[in-house]
Amino acid sequence: MQQGKQxxxxxxxxxxxxxxxxxxxxxxxxGLPRGxxxxxxxxxxxxxxxxxxxxLVKGATEFGETGVFVSFEExxxxxxxxxxxxxxSLPELCESNRLHMDYVxxxxxxxxxxxxxxxxxxxxxxxxxINSVGAKRLVxxxxxTLFSGLSNASILRAExxxxxxxxxxxxxxxxxxxxRGANSLTREGxxxxxxxxxxxxxxxxxxxxxxxxxxxxxxxxxxxGTNEYPFLISGRGFMVLPITSxxxxxxxxxxxxxxxxxxxxxxxxxxxxxxxxxxxxxGTAGTGKTSVAASFADAxxxxxxxxxxxxxxxxxxxxxxxxxxxxxxLRRWVEKGRLMIVGQRPxxxxxxxxxxxxxxxxxxxxxxxxVVDPITNLTQVGIISDVRxxxxxxxxxxxxxxxxxxxxxxxxxGADEEMTEVGISSLADTWLKLQNLETGGERNRAITILKSRxxxxxxxxxxxxxxxxxxxxxxxxxxxEGVLTGSARVSRExxxxxxxxxxxxxxxxxxxxxxxxxALLEERIARLRSEFEGDERExxxxxxxxxxKMETMIQKRKEIGISRxxxx
Amino acid sequence: xxxxxxSDSKTQAFEKALAGDQAKRYVLRLYVTGSTPKSVRAIRNxxxxxxxxxxxxxxxxxxxxYQQPExxxxxxxxxxxxxxxxxxxxLRKFIGDLSDMEQVLKGMDITLKS
Numbered sequence: 001m002q003q004g005k006q007x008x009x010x011x012x013x014x015x016x017x018x019x020x021x022x023x024x025x026x027x028x029x030x031g032l033p034r035g036x037x038x039x040x041x042x043x044x045x046x047x048x049x050x051x052x053x054x055x056l057v058k059g060a061t062e063f064g065e066t067g068v069f070v071s072f073e074e075x076x077x078x079x080x081x082x083x084x085x086x087x088x089s090l091p092e093l094c095e096s097n098r099l100h101m102d103y104v105x106x107x108x109x110x111x112x113x114x115x116x117x118x119x120x121x122x123x124x125x126x127x128x129x130i131n132s133v134g135a136k137r138l139v140x141x142x143x144x145t146l147f148s149g150l151s152n153a154s155i156l157r158a159e160x161x162x163x164x165x166x167x168x169x170x171x172x173x174x175x176x177x178x179x180r181g182a183n184s185l186t187r188e189g190x191x192x193x194x195x196x197x198x199x200x201x202x203x204x205x206x207x208x209x210x211x212x213x214x215x216x217x218x219x220x221x222x223x224x225g226t227n228e229y230p231f232l233i234s235g236r237g238f239m240v241l242p243i244t245s246x247x248x249x250x251x252x253x254x255x256x257x258x259x260x261x262x263x264x265x266x267x268x269x270x271x272x273x274x275x276x277x278x279x280x281x282x283g284t285a286g287t288g289k290t291s292v293a294a295s296f297a298d299a300x301x302x303x304x305x306x307x308x309x310x311x312x313x314x315x316x317x318x319x320x321x322x323x324x325x326x327x328x329x330l331r332r333w334v335e336k337g338r339l340m341i342v343g344q345r346p347x348x349x350x351x352x353x354x355x356x357x358x359x360x361x362x363x364x365x366x367x368x369x370x371v372v373d374p375i376t377n378l379t380q381v382g383i384i385s386d387v388r389x390x391x392x393x394x395x396x397x398x399x400x401x402x403x404x405x406x407x408x409x410x411x412x413x414g415a416d417e418e419m420t421e422v423g424i425s426s427l428a429d430t431w432l433k434l435q436n437l438e439t440g441g442e443r444n445r446a447i448t449i450l451k452s453r454x455x456x457x458x459x460x461x462x463x464x465x466x467x468x469x470x471x472x473x474x475x476x477x478x479x480x481e482g483v484l485t486g487s488a489r490v491s492r493e494x495x496x497x498x499x500x501x502x503x504x505x506x507x508x509x510x511x512x513x514x515x516x517x518x519a520l521l522e523e524r525i526a527r528l529r530s531e532f533e534g535d536e537r538e539x540x541x542x543x544x545x546x547x548x549k550m551e552t553m554i555q556k557r558k559e560i561g562i563s564r565x566x567x568x
Numbered sequence: 569x570x571x572x573x574x575s576d577s578k579t580q581a582f583e584k585a586l587a588g589d590q591a592k593r594y595v596l597r598l599y600v601t602g603s604t605p606k607s608v609r610a611i612r613n614x615x616x617x618x619x620x621x622x623x624x625x626x627x628x629x630x631x632x633x634y635q636q637p638e639x640x641x642x643x644x645x646x647x648x649x650x651x652x653x654x655x656x657x658x659l660r661k662f663i664g665d666l667s668d669m670e671q672v673l674k675g676m677d678i679t680l681k682s
Contacts, residue, residue, distance in 0.1 A: 105644050112675040114651075115609070115664030120601040121633060121645040128637035150647065150663070 014221045017065070017137070017173040020058025021051070023240030027225035028216060032197060035171040037164050039194040041178040041185050042201030047212065047233050048177040049074065050086060051201065052139040054238045055175055057088045059137045060098035065173075067137035068100045068129045072145040076101045086237050100133045106149030113151060119159040123166065130172065138167065138174040144188045153188075164193045185217070196220045202228070211351060214240055232356040239356050241393065257404065260299025261292070263473035264432075267449055267458035273430050274454065275368075276402040278395050280425060282409040283434030288445050288466055289408040290314070292432070293371045294323045294330065295471050296406050301333035305368035309341045310358065312377040316341035327470045340365050351378065355390045359397060370398055374408040375424060391424050429453045434464065437485050444486035447473060463489065578627070594618075594626040594676070595655040601648045602634045606665045610649035613666035621678050 016030030025031045032038045032055070040048050049071075056067030071079060079101060080090045093099035102125060130138065146156055167174050176194055178186030185191045191198055198218040204211060213228040231240040256271035265272040273279055279296070281289050293309070300307040311319050319341055320330045333339035342361065362370060372394075378387045391407075398405050407424065425431055430452040436443045445464040449457045462473040463485045477484040477492045484492050578595075598614055600607035611630055618626050633640040633648070643652060651662040653676060666672055 102641060103644075104646055106646055110659065110661050112660065112662045112671055113664050113668075114662045114671045114675075115613075115667035116606055117647045117649065117664040118606065119647060120604075121599065121640055121648040121650065124601065124633050124637045124648075125640050125645070128641065146646070 016222075017059075018063055019055045020062045021054055021238045021240060023229070023231070024214070024238070027227075027229055027240060028219060029223055032173055032175070033219070033222070034173050035168065036196040037167055037172075037174040037176055037194045038197035038199060039176050039178055039186070039190055040199045040201065041180050041191070043180045043203060046180075046201035046203045047231075047238065048201055049079075049141050050082070050233055051199075051238055052141055052175045052177055053079070053083050053088065053090075054086065056099060056137055056139055057083070057090075057093065058237075060093050065136040066098045066100075066133045067139065068102065068126070068133065068135040069139045069141065070102045070104055070126065070129070071141050072104050072106070073142055075103050085235065086233065087235055088237070097133050100129045100135065102129050106146055108149050111149065117152075117155065119146075119156070119163065122159075123163065126167075130170070136171075136173060138172045139177070140174065141177045142179060143176055144178055144186060144190060147188050160190075161193055201231075211353075230351070230355075232353050234353075234356065234360065236360065241356060257303070258299050259292075260295040260302070261471045261473065263462065264447070264471075267460070267462065267473075268430070268452055269455040269457055271455075273404070273452070275404055276399055277429035277453070278399065278405045278407065278427055280407050280409060280428035280431045281434060282411050282425070282431070284411050284436060287434035287436055288464060288471070289410070289434060290319070290373055291323070291326055291466055291471060292434070292447075293373050293406055293408050294319070294326075294328050297339060297369065297371055298323075298328045298330065298333070300369040300404075301330075301336075301338040305338070306365060307333070307339050307369040307371065308362060308365050308367040309339060309371045309373065311341055311343045311373055312345065313374065315343040317343075319343065325468070326466050327468050340367070345377075351386055351390055354378070355394055358394065362398065362403070367403060369404040369406065371406040372408070373406075374410045376410040388424060392427060395427055425450075439485065440488040442486050442488075444489075446476065446485060593655060594622050594653065596626060596628045597643070597652045597654060598628070598630045599633055599640065599643065599645045599648060599650045599652070600630060602632060607649055609665040609667060610651070613669065613672075614651060617666070617669060617672060621673065 015034040016028070016032065017034040018025050018031040040051055042048050053069065056069055059065040059067050069079065074082070076090075083090050090099060090101070094101060104122065104125070126138070129135070143160070146160075147153060150156055164174075164176075176190060178188070178190045180200075181187040185198060185200065195218075197216070197220065200215045200217050202213040202215070204213070212231050212233065214231045215228045216224045216226065229240050231238065233239075255275040256269075256273065257275050258265050258272040259268070281292050283289050290311075290313075297307045297309055309319070314322065316334070320334070323330050330339060330341070334341065340361075358372075375387075375391060378390070395405055407428070409424065428451070431450040433448045433450050435446050435448070437446050438444075445466070446461050447464040448461050449459070451457075461476055463476045465472045465474060474489075477489040596614070596618070598610060600610060614628065614630075618628055631639055633645060639645075643650075647663045649663070649665060651666060651672075653660045653662070660675055662672055662675055
């Protein structure tokens with residue numbers, strides 16, 4: 001019995017028909033309500049027709065559901081041309097009977113109203129079209145046009161109500177498009193008839209840059225995201241970016257990769273940064289952010305990985321030329337297909353468009369590393385909070401794919417240098433700060449690691465040199481005068497050298513004296529020894545003599561005794 | 569209920585019309601949906617109109633789009649009943665059950681015999 005109850009719950013749950021539109025199925029948790037009618041409304045040029053068309057195209061190509069597109073505004077030829085720009089080949093789908101297009105033209109100037117009528121003709125056409133391809137999906141774009149062609153609105157309303165009920169009975173998953181009115185969702189109040197799902201598209205211009213937004217106004221019987229989501233109409237269709245998909249569930253990689261600057265690797269626990277982490281390099285203008293970024297890219301290419309470089313301030317040619325001056329030959333990587341430099345001013349597109357284009361390109365190129373240089377240029381396109389959200393999304397997307405991300409960020413002079421303009425620093429795993437130190441009438445570059453999550457890292461300031469052989473880091477001179485860099489450091493080093501040389505000389509002198517003294521002593525010892533040896537020999541001679549004398553004396557005494565015949 | 573001409577005579581009629589006789593000859597098609605009251609009224613009204621005003625210079629065809637739905641698409645029928653005046657040019661559509669005879673005659677450019 002309980003089982004039966006469960007099953008009935010399953011049956012009761014609203015079934016959904018996936019649209020195949022990237023991101024949209026996520027925010028609606030599965031797509032449009034199956035077997036029901038959804039209203040897609042919005043101002044002119046907001047992409048209603050393309051949304052509906054993609055629903056049919058994806059239905060036919062990805063979900064095996066054929067569709068019927070009934071157009072009240074555009075002819076099939078126009079639709080084919082417009083859809084081609086989204087990468088859909090409608091003629092192919094029509095020929096294989098997976099899509100049927102019908103153009104309904106109601107031209108008021110040709111029509112005389114002479115009495116009672118109904119929309120049975122439309123019903124028959126729909127029914128015929130649906131049956132001819134076995135359609136499960138239907139689009140009516142824009143049925144409101146009927147109101148301008150036919151004057152009897154009360155008949156129309158009654159008939160539309162009948163139409164939507166009829167479609168529901170037939171189990172058609174339908175999209176009805178409507179033009180947004182001044183104070184209502186649609187001019188003719190279609191939302192009254194279509195009560196299951198209402199989607200609002202919007203196209204607005206803020207600071208000369210357009211952004212498209214989509215919002216699920218109503219979705220009966222299901223959870224759905226209620227935010228406004230940015231979307232894009234690109235050469236590959238409709239794309240919605242779910243803002244809230246901020247799950248932090250990507251894998252953390254243990255692998256270290258080199259930065260291409262040996263001394264910097266040494267500062268980062270001797271191994272470099274983590275693969276799949278986010279690196280941020282911030283600094284004021286001219287501190288060498290791009291050079292560091294290019295070094296990282298070069299190192300990636302050297303390892304045989306692919307790298308994608310979004311340059312928002314330079315063209316690819318310019319970047320290649322400039323980096324050659326510090327000994328980085330990026331051209332060869334471009335030629336080998338390992339490096340892709342995308343030089344583009346962000347102001348060309350709106351923010352969402354930009355992010356999505358980037359995601360597309362990244363998905364296509366499949367790099368191991370992505371450089372965005374600099375992210376601060378994106379603030380020209382959008383509000384900072386938007387930019388931050390967008391970058392967070394991009395970072396999540398990339399980290400999820402184990403792509404190492406490298407952002408450079410321009411800090412304004414005078415501002416707090418440990419604050420990035422976009423406020424992205426909290427997302428960063430490793431944050432390098434480049435700065436200009438001005439001492440002794442010159443500016444010198446210095447690099448510090450502000451943070452590097454999950455690894456022991458140096459706390460030292462290093463001087464950062466751009467040489468024709470690449471980037472080099474040298475120790476700064478830390479003395480009683482403070483931190484010295486550049487020629488101050490060089491002159492300080494020269495001073496030190498001179499002092500050292502003087503000391504060395506002194507040591508040598510003392511050593512020589514020591515040697516001399518020793519020689520003198522040795523000489524004296526030798527002389528004394530030879531004197532002593534002379535004396536010794538003489539004394540020995542005398543001892544010998546005296547001994548002889550003594551023996552002779554004893555001998556004589558014995559001889560005398562014998563001669564006296566004395567007893568012994 | 570439908571008076572149907574075969575395709576030969578239709579072609580002839582069309583050619584004749586092109587030959588410069590269009591002011592005289594009316595080619596009319598009425599699209600209806602089965603025998604609903606509106607359909608029946610429209611047919612009755614059209615017959616009456618033809619007999620009273622177009623005696624001998626009209627061709628009329630009644631099409632039931634329930635039976636031939638593809639014709640509805642070809643002729644771009646949305647509303648039923650619809651009367652299409654194919655000739656004389658310009659093409660015009662009269663929607664509804666044709667009970668407003670005055671409106672129909674005006675649209676067909678027929679002056680009433682008073």
